[in-house]
Amino acid sequence: MLIHTYLLRRIFLAIPTIFGISLIVFVIANALPADPVSSFLPNSALENQTIVEEFRRKWGLDRPLHEQYLSWLGNVIQGDFGTSLRSKRPVSQDISSFLPATIELSTYAIMISLTCGVTLGVISAVWRGMPVDYLARILALIGVSFPVFVLALLGKRLFAVELEWLPSGRRLDLLLRAPPGITGFFTIDSLLAGNWRVLQNAISHLALPSVVLAVFSMGFITRLTRSAMLESLGQDYMRTARSKGLRERIVIIRHGLRNALIPVVTIIGLSYSSLLAGAVLTESIFSWPGIGRYAFLSASSQDFPGTMGVTMLIALIYVGVNFLVDILYFFVDPRIRAA
Amino acid sequence: MRRFILFALVLATVTALLSGAAVAQDERVLIIGESFNIDYMDPGRSFSFTPFQIFLGIYQTLLKFPANGITPLELDVASGYEVSEDGLTYTFTLRDDIIFSDGSGLTSDDVAFSLLRFKHLKGYGSSLAVSLASVDTPDDYTAVIQLNQPDPAFLNKLTFGGMSILNADVVRAAGGTDAENASEVDDLDVWFQNNSVGSGPYILSQYEPEVIVELTRNENYWGDELPYFDRIIMTHIPEVSSRVLALEAGDIHIARELLPANVDDLAGVEGIETLQTASVQMNYLAMNRDPDVGGPMSDERVNAAVRYALDYDGIKQLNSPSAYTPGSVIPVGIEAAWDPSNALSQDQDRARELLAEAGYPNGFDATLTYWDDAIGGVEFGVMAQKIAADLSEIGINLTLVPTDFSNWIDPYRAGELQFTVALWLPDFADPSNYLSFVPAYEGSLNVANRVNWTEANADPAILELRNAADVESDPMKRAELYDQIQQFWQDRGPWVPYLQSTQQVAHVSGLQGTVMHPFWGLVYVNELSIAE
Numbered sequence: 001m002l003i004h005t006y007l008l009r010r011i012f013l014a015i016p017t018i019f020g021i022s023l024i025v026f027v028i029a030n031a032l033p034a035d036p037v038s039s040f041l042p043n044s045a046l047e048n049q050t051i052v053e054e055f056r057r058k059w060g061l062d063r064p065l066h067e068q069y070l071s072w073l074g075n076v077i078q079g080d081f082g083t084s085l086r087s088k089r090p091v092s093q094d095i096s097s098f099l100p101a102t103i104e105l106s107t108y109a110i111m112i113s114l115t116c117g118v119t120l121g122v123i124s125a126v127w128r129g130m131p132v133d134y135l136a137r138i139l140a141l142i143g144v145s146f147p148v149f150v151l152a153l154l155g156k157r158l159f160a161v162e163l164e165w166l167p168s169g170r171r172l173d174l175l176l177r178a179p180p181g182i183t184g185f186f187t188i189d190s191l192l193a194g195n196w197r198v199l200q201n202a203i204s205h206l207a208l209p210s211v212v213l214a215v216f217s218m219g220f221i222t223r224l225t226r227s228a229m230l231e232s233l234g235q236d237y238m239r240t241a242r243s244k245g246l247r248e249r250i251v252i253i254r255h256g257l258r259n260a261l262i263p264v265v266t267i268i269g270l271s272y273s274s275l276l277a278g279a280v281l282t283e284s285i286f287s288w289p290g291i292g293r294y295a296f297l298s299a300s301s302q303d304f305p306g307t308m309g310v311t312m313l314i315a316l317i318y319v320g321v322n323f324l325v326d327i328l329y330f331f332v333d334p335r336i337r338a339a
Numbered sequence: 340m341r342r343f344i345l346f347a348l349v350l351a352t353v354t355a356l357l358s359g360a361a362v363a364q365d366e367r368v369l370i371i372g373e374s375f376n377i378d379y380m381d382p383g384r385s386f387s388f389t390p391f392q393i394f395l396g397i398y399q400t401l402l403k404f405p406a407n408g409i410t411p412l413e414l415d416v417a418s419g420y421e422v423s424e425d426g427l428t429y430t431f432t433l434r435d436d437i438i439f440s441d442g443s444g445l446t447s448d449d450v451a452f453s454l455l456r457f458k459h460l461k462g463y464g465s466s467l468a469v470s471l472a473s474v475d476t477p478d479d480y481t482a483v484i485q486l487n488q489p490d491p492a493f494l495n496k497l498t499f500g501g502m503s504i505l506n507a508d509v510v511r512a513a514g515g516t517d518a519e520n521a522s523e524v525d526d527l528d529v530w531f532q533n534n535s536v537g538s539g540p541y542i543l544s545q546y547e548p549e550v551i552v553e554l555t556r557n558e559n560y561w562g563d564e565l566p567y568f569d570r571i572i573m574t575h576i577p578e579v580s581s582r583v584l585a586l587e588a589g590d591i592h593i594a595r596e597l598l599p600a601n602v603d604d605l606a607g608v609e610g611i612e613t614l615q616t617a618s619v620q621m622n623y624l625a626m627n628r629d630p631d632v633g634g635p636m637s638d639e640r641v642n643a644a645v646r647y648a649l650d651y652d653g654i655k656q657l658n659s660p661s662a663y664t665p666g667s668v669i670p671v672g673i674e675a676a677w678d679p680s681n682a683l684s685q686d687q688d689r690a691r692e693l694l695a696e697a698g699y700p701n702g703f704d705a706t707l708t709y710w711d712d713a714i715g716g717v718e719f720g721v722m723a724q725k726i727a728a729d730l731s732e733i734g735i736n737l738t739l740v741p742t743d744f745s746n747w748i749d750p751y752r753a754g755e756l757q758f759t760v761a762l763w764l765p766d767f768a769d770p771s772n773y774l775s776f777v778p779a780y781e782g783s784l785n786v787a788n789r790v791n792w793t794e795a796n797a798d799p800a801i802l803e804l805r806n807a808a809d810v811e812s813d814p815m816k817r818a819e820l821y822d823q824i825q826q827f828w829q830d831r832g833p834w835v836p837y838l839q840s841t842q843q844v845a846h847v848s849g850l851q852g853t854v855m856h857p858f859w860g861l862v863y864v865n866e867l868s869i870a871e
Contacts, residue, residue: 034745045463045465050465051461086548088529088532167588168584287581289547293577
């Protein structure tokens, strides 16, 4: 099979997937016994028919459901995700405002969890049964089992209030202006602008929430790496490598770790996607203006355009990641090329 | 060695980045942490708590309420006013020295435009302008407001943020209108997020939804007293524990919307002061008057039995010792409200007698539905458990049904709940707002409809009281009418007002001018300063 045929087939399959997701979300959102009128109108206005009717007209809620969906779909195809009932801004503007904050936080979190998780996993496997192994396993266990909000509040109490080393929340000190928005990532934008004070400030704000967010996946990666390393260390090729006279460090890293990383690499994409979509608690506690909190608020207040917009975005991220994985499979797996 | 040097360099860089010194600054900045509840930044459309606080800094109204109470109303844009004998014509004389933030003068055209636009936008708060018929402008500094029906609360409603006086020329130029079709053609939702057109001491300089609101001193402010702070930054910190931590860490100066427990936790913390006063949040129980829905709860005698069965002191202790046990659903602070001394006390023997009279000597089973959340420091789940425990002692066994907001408010509004825990925040600070708790006029809806207490099943006596109170403007007669209404509620109403809760704020020591308003809390930011 040619590469472009393969890609076209994948794209062809991705399109109905995305629209299917949008339809399912729309149906679920509208099937819920909840009325946006109750979420948005104040008490007295709820009993004023003129105001209620005007609200429904303004937001298109007075139209039949199928008409609402088709109208929404038509607008999406033209790049218009509608206007958020909460922020009153175009949903696309909301997403472009909130998404970079989450991507920046999640990227640093995945980097921390990967670095620490793999290191701890390798150490734990190589020194299996030693005190350092137990220590690494306890850390991993704490990582996967400790509630994020407890860790976040403890971290804030210790580092922001008691030690005063780090700020208690937000992306930047309130007295500082955000750097010119090129990428939306404050660390990169401040670096590009040569604004060291903002860079320093942005890093200090990122430190605590990114570590808190990283802890769970770090624990998971540690356990996965350890188990993969233990399996790898017992393989024949490890003995062969040692018999060739290679140094132990080279044997472990080049031969052991390289093979053990295959399952770790497989889950990085999924971990990253779930970090992007699941940082709600961390974002709320650290007042981090990210897409997770936006998604939660949109869904809980029946803000259909906001909910649909974020859902489509997350669906696109997952479909995009899977698409990339599929492409990788084409090159990695000869059986696909042969099919 | 080379690797060691590289490692040392990286370590030194990271350390330097993380340990930066505090930002030096000359300007005076006040930072407030709170949980945003912003619907619109357009005064004409908004009807939410946070925007009102913001509007108080940016805009002016014809009249305003005093810093620490609801009455007597004070002049703001108006320098005086007269009300006609029939209560239908309000003639306002305007100050001639008020200047908008763009340097232009405020005239009666701006008043007429702002009030009519508010009415015709049909926004969330526009029910407050139902009685407004027209605004005439015989000269630049006179505005004559004509009502289509007497509205004793009209002056009070003029203090509401939706009645803010906007710079009409600027709004018109942006596409705004006060025409009758304003709701369809005036779409300045986003425009008002980036522009402010008031004559107050501040202007809106930055707004990012769910993130930040920044007010900067209005350089064209016309008043004699300039505000102390150059900038006021309001930052969205949704979690209450995070607001407390941010205050303790020195990241903010004021933490709003705290829980009563936070006041205890912060007591004695160096550098922090707390304020706690009664709010106007009325927490009440509602019992359905439709026998098919309410069952035993539809009986007036059962309603009274429930009122006598509750341990009000115990309920208050679950919230705050500073809270009130109210005498009626009209909270203390609102004109004509009953004093807390009129509140009922627990009397289980009387409650059992009433149950027996109603035909339930052994009690009955019922369902108590509640919104599983905490508002204004009142945890409804805790309250529901306490109420269930109290009622079980007279034989009423409750099944508690916690639910989310939508699944509570929608059935409640539809009159489908047998018994529920509810709350009410006034839309305007006048007792007439509480006429919503008596049966509505036929064809209209109010809170009484939620428990199916209607003209059809209500005693004519309460309907007569409603009709009279709705139009009476004489203060003495009003007080008498509302006294009778509150007595009716206490004797025969379907409501149990069990708690008037408190509001809590904490701030850094040395902040001066901190006065808590019962309606809006700590809102007069232009009167705040730091002791130097």
